[in-house]
Amino acid sequence: MGVAIRTASAGDRELVVRLLDQAFLDDPVSRWVFPGDEYRRRTHHRLMAAFTDVVLAEGRIDVTEDGTACALWVSVPAADDHGQGADQDTGEDDGPARVRAAVDPENERVELIGRLAAEIHPSGRAHAYLWMIGVAPEHQGEGIGTALIASVLDRCDREGLPAYLEASNARSRKLYERLGFEPTDRPLDLPDGPQMWPMWREPRN
Template structure:
């Protein structure tokens, strides 16, 4: 049976934030950014809200019709990310600093995760960037995340577009491999924390 998918709008903001917050409470990278279960419960949702706002403004959020899963995508033009443009890098750094200040000023890892993932994000070719994907915990393992990703990958294949993401745990890394992604370069080792895997997928013809 197919999974019906719709595009989110501003009215879906709180739903998306709740989905992402619940889905990533036990994720290794979220645990590194917000160490300790109680601290994470109090603060993690603020970062998910900030990410949701950015993607609602700059990208697209897909949601399953039953409101149990969502995927955040941003279209990246050719030449963006990872370049040597000092003005652009400075603007990115300022953005990460503002993000930290608005969420939890004392938590340097909020700013650091943004800087580190920006450094490994590939430049050159245009691509679709899967920023985050979240499935409510009680529905995980049912193929909803796969359906959301394939929904965009089918379009990428039709338009000759690549896709990129950073896998935040080994389970998702292996799932993305089955969808045609390959680890791109070395894993990203978070300081005193887990690994992330930058992954790239060329369009299939």
């Protein structure tokens, strides 16, 4: 499938936030973080905006030229002898706490999801981290997301670089398996909530 892809700039921020909000509003993990439909509709977009800002500053966001999909990628460096990446923030005011303060200070799950994801994130080897991918609901199932991810995986294969992600629902897990990702040791069971599946992909020759 021929999909025109470009790298997003700061001017694409609202587009990316809107795509992620639409794509994940009814996702099981989003429903756990923001329980209650009305509450989630009012608040969910703030978390998507926080994620977008982090990746615009520290990673790369790919968008389709027609504005129907986006993918957020972060390059994770190899860990040093202490198990910390070269750019890891080790201060007291860490990322999950900052996100909670900016998004919804009274909601501890906003911070908890970040901490739990960090705990299961593989360390040691440099890799490409697919933070999120969002496809407009009316275009899901058309192969756009697959094409968006495949463009980066092709580069990973050329460079011998692994890739990692967390699948937040069974449908996306099947898609990632078709692209060569495999579940790691065990899923993440969110407290009184759904599962997330950490998945790793070795580069292909």
